Amino acid sequence: MFSEQFVLADRVLKVPSSPTLAVDAKAKALRAAGADILNFSVGEPDMPTPAHVCEAGKRAIDAGHTRYTPVPGIPELREAVCAKLKKEQGWEYQPEDVQISCGGKHGLYNIFQAILNPGDEVLIPAPYWVSYPPMVLLAGGTPVLVPLQQERQFDIDPAVVARYATSRTKAIILNSPSNPTGAVYSLAALAEIAKMALAGGWLVISDDMYEELFYGEGKVPHILHADPQLQGQTVLSNGVSKSFAMTGWRIGYSAGPGKVIKAMNKIQSQSSSNPAAPSQYAALAALTGPQDFPRQMREAFLSRRAYFVESLESIAGVSCVAPMGAFYVFPNFSAYYGKRFSGKVIDGSVALADYFLSEAQIATVPGAAFGADDFVRFSFATSITTIEKGMERIKRALAALQ
Ligand code: GLU
Numbered sequence: 001m002f003s004e005q006f007v008l009a010d011r012v013l014k015v016p017s018s019p020t021l022a023v024d025a026k027a028k029a030l031r032a033a034g035a036d037i038l039n040f041s042v043g044e045p046d047m048p049t050p051a052h053v054c055e056a057g058k059r060a061i062d063a064g065h066t067r068y069t070p071v072p073g074i075p076e077l078r079e080a081v082c083a084k085l086k087k088e089q090g091w092e093y094q095p096e097d098v099q100i101s102c103g104g105k106h107g108l109y110n111i112f113q114a115i116l117n118p119g120d121e122v123l124i125p126a127p128y129w130v131s132y133p134p135m136v137l138l139a140g141g142t143p144v145l146v147p148l149q150q151e152r153q154f155d156i157d158p159a160v161v162a163r164y165a166t167s168r169t170k171a172i173i174l175n176s177p178s179n180p181t182g183a184v185y186s187l188a189a190l191a192e193i194a195k196m197a198l199a200g201g202w203l204v205i206s207d208d209m210y211e212e213l214f215y216g217e218g219k220v221p222h223i224l225h226a227d228p229q230l231q232g233q234t235v236l237s238n239g240v241s242k243s244f245a246m247t248g249w250r251i252g253y254s255a256g257p258g259k260v261i262k263a264m265n266k267i268q269s270q271s272s273s274n275p276a277a278p279s280q281y282a283a284l285a286a287l288t289g290p291q292d293f294p295r296q297m298r299e300a301f302l303s304r305r306a307y308f309v310e311s312l313e314s315i316a317g318v319s320c321v322a323p324m325g326a327f328y329v330f331p332n333f334s335a336y337y338g339k340r341f342s343g344k345v346i347d348g349s350v351a352l353a354d355y356f357l358s359e360a361q362i363a364t365v366p367g368a369a370f371g372a373d374d375f376v377r378f379s380f381a382t383s384i385t386t387i388e389k390g391m392e393r394i395k396r397a398l399a400a401l402q
């Protein structure tokens with residue numbers, strides 16, 4: 001039969017489906033079937049997209065913005081990205097140095113497709129966001145995982161990066177605030193990484209998706225603050241999904257050297273052509289309209305974050321670094337590994353997350369998906385009532401292990 005003999009591409013066998021999206025789908029299916037599931041899995045703001053942004057999307061449809069747009073995105077939106085980068089950071093970009101993509105994720109996919117040849121290595125600090133290594137593999141490159149330590153609040157460690165760098169290093173990914181740890185890299189460490197990147201000619205890919213969700217003072221430290229010289233070999237990756245609760249609109253943007261952006265446009269012209277036109281107009285309203293939404297969201301997250309970290313830390317054997325950004329907590333549950341429930345051994349984060357789902361009706365993402373099996377990720381982009389209820393269930397579930 002066709003289904004048995006037909007051979008799929010080798011590249012598909014090299015990567016898993018996105019585990020964050022898979023757990024979310026499972027949680028939603030269980031909930032639809034009547035289970036009382038508390039969903040802490042996928043990371044997306046629980047607030048609706050601001051009304052003025054939705055209105056802009058609707059107006060765009062009524063105005064007939066329902067056709068192809070230029071491959072890199074509508075000029076107004078690219079200009080708005082340049083204006084934002086100039087106003088907020090003082091960085092100069094021209095619209096031709098910007099690409100609008102179908103979400104930040106798609107922008108990252110385009111970057112790797114545009115820069116990697118077989119044998120090229122990409123340094124990825126671990127714990128990492130689930131999609132980085134598969135995207136590198138799908139582009140024919142080699143992911144090189146650079147371990148970060150809980151004891152150092154998951155800050156990037158230049159000495160460790162140096163140990164993993166080789167003559168084949170083509171790029172490094174920085175994600176600060178980080179998904180899943182919530183870590184914010186220190187300026188001192190970034191300055192050292194900048195030196196290495198300049199010396200090695202690496203492309204720096206700075207995934208700034210969570211920049212608006214920073215719980216420290218002032219702006220998030222950024223590698224381009226550490227060394228502005230690096231702008232010529234850095235691609236900024238960002239989007240409106242997290243900052244304006246627009247995950248379903250699928251609008252991301254990249255800003256970087258013209259050579260790389262042009263190559264990414266070639267890839268985009270042969271794949272998605274352009275992101276959905278009405279979504280681009282909605283994103284334009286987000287970037288050019290009132291900017292109070294991200295601040296309100298951050299304030300709402302602050303109390304949830306404090307409650308979550310405090311409650312987790314109060315459980316015997318659990319330790320949790322307080323996230324300095326994003327909306328995830330990443331507690332270490334390894335003290336519970338080796339314990340049993342109904343004869344079944346909890347031998348790692350996958351078994352623990354399965355146990356949380358089946359016995360406590362709590363959906364989480366196992367740390368193994370982020371390259372860190374001692375941990376389990378919870379998103380706190382959900383109501384405080386859900387978090388309170390969830391904590392009770394987690395405490396009970398852990399207490400029931402023997
Ligand atoms: N970045 C979010 C998460 O980690 C969205 C899902 C995804 O694309 O992985 O949950």
